[in-house]
Amino acid sequence: MIGVLWVAVLSGCGPDGDTGAVSTTSPPPDGDAETVEAVPAVSEPEPEPVVHPLQINEICASNRDVLVDEAGNSPDWFELRNPHDVTLEFGGFGLSDDTDDPFAWVLPDGELGPGEVLLALADGVEAPFKLAALGETLVVTGPDGREHDRVTWPRLYSDQSLGRSVE
DSSP states (O other), X not given: OOOEEEEOOBXXXXXXXXXXXXXXXXXXXXXXXXXXXXXXXXXXXXXXXXXXXXEXXXXXXXXXXXXXXXXXXXXXXXXXXXXXXXXXXXXXXXXXXXXXOTTSEEOOSOEXXXXXXXXXXXXXXXXXXXXXXXXXXXXXXXXXXXXXXXEEEOOOOTTOOEESOOO
């Protein structure tokens, strides 16, 4: 004789609050209960948090006269832009010119309003890398490790920049 199988699915919670399966058997009248495999609990997936990507807006990999710092140096530079209509918190985002080391520079806590830009110096000090005028790749990685943006550029001449948006 076959027992009756009762399966309870409670929003992914098992009998002790775990997220395993729940099953019970009701023994037939003669007392011989069958062994029944547990059925996995069905639950709705957790929604992923919305992460608005930070965008590389413009790069200048061979700066000579476009931007001069307080010490009179002309470091390479790049702009990061918030292209969204919400304020973006950028703390924990990684920037790198080495795809094997996406967190070469981890941005400190801060925020950019809608459409705002952040100018970063690629001087080996502020950003711990410099940009190659002969061409390379710059990568933005979110705190969760997912790549959010990547720009690969060809050779850039002195004071030539490569940009995405007209401001």
